[in-house]
Amino acid sequence: MDAAGKHFPVLVQEYVAKPGYDLRVVVVGAEPVVAIQRVSDDWRTNTHLGATVRRTDLTVPVRRLVSSVLEQTGPGFYGVDIVVEAGTGRHFVLEVNANPEFAKSAPVHGVDIAGLLAEHVLRRLQRAAHGQPTDDQLRLAA
Numbered sequence: 665m666d667a668a669g670k671h672f673p674v675l676v677q678e679y680v681a682k683p684g685y686d687l688r689v690v691v692v693g694a695e696p697v698v699a700i701q702r703v704s705d706d707w708r709t710n711t712h713l714g715a716t717v718r719r720t721d722l723t724v725p726v727r728r729l730v731s732s733v734l735e736q737t738g739p740g741f742y743g744v745d746i747v748v749e750a751g752t753g754r755h756f757v758l759e760v761n762a763n764p765e766f767a768k769s770a771p772v773h774g775v776d777i778a779g780l781l782a783e784h785v786l787r788r789l790q791r792a793a794h795g796q797p798t799d800d801q802l803r804l805a806a
């Protein structure tokens with residue numbers, strides 16, 4: 665319960681010691697299109713709290729983890745937040761964000777998220793207009 669007496673769900677996670685940044689992978693459709701490090705002195709690395717953004721590689725373990733997320737969610741537009749544990753290198757998914765921020769970070773990492781998203785939406789509309797199943801429908805039928 666918060667100070668105003670409102671009830672809301674609380675999710676408690678074990679703290680994962682991370683090396684000064686976490687990873688944000690932007691997914692458009694079923695494709696991870698860019699990975700960035702969100703770097704901060706604070707343990708919270710949200711860009712709206714002042715973290716800086718730098719592009720990094722979409723490594724094999726990161727791609728594998730994103731694939732397993734997409735098996736659960738289906739295709740869409742997501743920001744998958746991943747932390748790599750310092751020392752062990754173990755990868756954990758922290759959060760999957762719907763409608764992730766891209767206006768501020770796209771000029772920094774250089775991937776045209778808005779354009780890719782527009783193409784993805786267009787493809788879906790075209791399939792729907794031709795009575796063809798969308799990615800989501802194909803997945804549900806599988």
Ligand SMILES: Nc1ncnc2c1ncn2[C@@H]1O[C@H](COP(=O)(O)OP(=O)(O)O)[C@@H](O)[C@H]1O
Nearest residue numbers: 677678679680681686707708709710745758759
């Ligand atoms: N279990 C955790 N271990 C380490 N850092 C975490 C953990 N959970 C969240 N964080 C960090 O806290 C910040 C915000 O977490 P998040 O769960 O994404 O909340 P929000 O919805 O406010 O973005 C992120 O920078 C993330 O790296």
Ligand SMILES: [Mg+2]
Nearest residue numbers: 710745759761
């Ligand atoms: Mg977050």
